[in-house]
Amino acid sequence: MEAALKKFLEPQSVAVIGASATPGKGGNDIIRNIQINDYRGSLYLVNPRGGEILGNKVFKSISDLPAGIDLAVLVLPASASIPALKECAKRGMKAAVLVAGGFAEVDNQLFFNQGVDNVSILQTSAPEPATLLLLGTGLGAAFYRRRRTTK
Numbered sequence: 001m002e003a004a005l006k007k008f009l010e011p012q013s014v015a016v017i018g019a020s021a022t023p024g025k026g027g028n029d030i031i032r033n034i035q036i037n038d039y040r041g042s043l044y045l046v047n048p049r050g051g052e053i054l055g056n057k058v059f060k061s062i063s064d065l066p067a068g069i070d071l072a073v074l075v076l077p078a079s080a081s082i083p084a085l086k087e088c089a090k091r092g093m094k095a096a097v098l099v100a101g102g103f104a105e106v107d108n109q110l111f112f113n114q115g116v117d118n119v120s121i122l123q124t125s126a127p128e129p130a131t132l133l134l135l136g137t138g139l140g141a142a143f144y145r146r147r148r149t150t151k
Helices: 003-009 026-036 078-090
Strands: 013-017 042-046 051-053 056-059 071-074 095-098 120-123
Touching: 003 095, 013 026, 013 078, 026 042, 071 078, 078 095
Parallel strands: 013 042, 013 071, 042 056, 071 095, 095 120
Antiparallel strands: 051 056
């Protein structure tokens, strides 16, 4: 397997940027799915509040993370993803998965125009109500969002 894809498919360490303590939010569902699928690598969480989520230490910023994490899973709005990707690159991360809304409105060249050119980006998109990410054996960061019903 190519080294570039290995970071996506067989990451030894994963950072969830935008981790959430709130059940039902994407940043919480992804952590739960990673845990349920018995991921054996190192898991790092980032949320400005810090503390602990689902038994894992939470770092307050990407810059607080150890260097060289294999994969970043960004659960952020599209507008926050570019600055976060830059920070991930500074910390030595080489692969990132974006779990965000709003990319349909973003120009395809935006990442390169913003200087984010040294991180491999896997962007998935699916029509609502579902978004699915398959990141590799044992990681299981699949994410499914149910359509909200209005009354």
